[in-house]
Amino acid sequence: MTKRSASDGPIRVGVIGARGRVGAEVCLAVDEAEDLALVASVDEGDALTTLTDARAEVVVDFTHPDVVMDTLEFCVANGIHAVVGTSGFDTARLDVLAGWLSDKPELGLLVAPNFAIGAVLSMRFAEIAAKYYESAEVIELHHPRKADAPSGTAAHTARLITQAREAAGMAAMPDATTQEADGARGNLVGDVRVHSLRIAGLVAHQEVVFGTEGETLTLRHDSLHRKSFMPGVLLAVRSILDHPGLAVGLDKYMDL
Ligand SMILES: NC(=O)C1=CN([C@@H]2O[C@H](COP(=O)(O)OP(=O)(O)OC[C@H]3O[C@@H](n4cnc5c(N)ncnc54)[C@H](OP(=O)(O)O)[C@@H]3O)[C@@H](O)[C@H]2O)C=CC1
Numbered sequence: 001m002t003k004r005s006a007s008d009g010p011i012r013v014g015v016i017g018a019r020g021r022v023g024a025e026v027c028l029a030v031d032e033a034e035d036l037a038l039v040a041s042v043d044e045g046d047a048l049t050t051l052t053d054a055r056a057e058v059v060v061d062f063t064h065p066d067v068v069m070d071t072l073e074f075c076v077a078n079g080i081h082a083v084v085g086t087s088g089f090d091t092a093r094l095d096v097l098a099g100w101l102s103d104k105p106e107l108g109l110l111v112a113p114n115f116a117i118g119a120v121l122s123m124r125f126a127e128i129a130a131k132y133y134e135s136a137e138v139i140e141l142h143h144p145r146k147a148d149a150p151s152g153t154a155a156h157t158a159r160l161i162t163q164a165r166e167a168a169g170m171a172a173m174p175d176a177t178t179q180e181a182d183g184a185r186g187n188l189v190g191d192v193r194v195h196s197l198r199i200a201g202l203v204a205h206q207e208v209v210f211g212t213e214g215e216t217l218t219l220r221h222d223s224l225h226r227k228s229f230m231p232g233v234l235l236a237v238r239s240i241l242d243h244p245g246l247a248v249g250l251d252k253y254m255d256l
């Protein structure tokens with residue numbers, strides 16, 4: 001793959017999930033950006049060859065956890081960089097992606113649990129705070145049409161906190177619960193309890209609650225509109241050509 005230069009013109013972008021809640025916003029944002037060209041809009045029922053026919057250089061995927069892996073296999077096989085917002089990535093899936101990329105080291109593949117800049121910062125702040133507090137739990141609140149629980153952002157946040165606590169050699173969190181109704185204490189991701197709310201009228205929100213003797217710290221982020229994800233998506237599309245390999249989290253493309 002030869003290096004791209006400014007004289008090559010706008011970056012050719014394909015959007016997958018283009019008629020969805022987030023994908024439709026991505027199409028608008030790409031269309032409005034002078035340095036980007038929306039060359040393909042793909043949704044359920046459309047052939048992925050639409051992307052290769054349109055010579056897309058970068059795809060942005062906001063679809064569904066059940067379909068995203070097949071799409072990414074197609075992109076990697078066809079040398080298309082991928083910016084992925086779709087949730088549902090666990091370690092096993094990330095390992096599969098890394099395996100595919102081993103034959104295509106020049107390709108960039110970003111899996112970002114959340115593109116809102118405040119959410120990225122909030123995850124970083126949670127990672128920093130983790131070693132100072134005995135207790136930490138995550139509450140994520142989303143619109144009721146969301147397919148997956150817990151959210152990708154909450155799972156990623158919980159893993160970051162778990163890793164930071166492990167690195168600091170912290171003891172288990174205090175919790176005297178011995179009798180528990182199913183789900184009452186949430187879902188355990190790593191060492192962290194995650195509680196998922198689905199409420200009509202909401203978009204995407206998260207609180208991370210830390211506590212220790214005599215004080216608590218609450219980190220809260222609110223996406224009030226899906227436009228909140230667009231600056232991060234555009235940053236990723238513009239950066240991915242210079243970031244070969246698999247990256248998890250938009251922070252990998254930021255100066256954090
Ligand atoms: N990382 C981030 O910052 C964010 C991530 N997300 C994640 O993005 C994903 C999409 O969210 P959202 O936009 O709300 O969901 P939507 O259901 O509104 O959009 C998904 C779109 O993908 C389409 N689709 C389904 N299957 C395919 C397929 N095989 N090929 C192409 N398109 C397909 C759907 O079509 P149809 O409706 O006909 O099935 C729909 O138009 C979710 O996993 C969500 O968690 C959401 C917001 C931010």
Ligand SMILES: O=C(O)C1=N[C@H](C(=O)O)C[C@H](O)C1
Nearest residue numbers: 087113114146151152153204
């Ligand atoms: O489905 C959503 O809406 C969102 N999904 C992502 C997630 O699972 O974390 C990102 C954001 O929370 C919105």
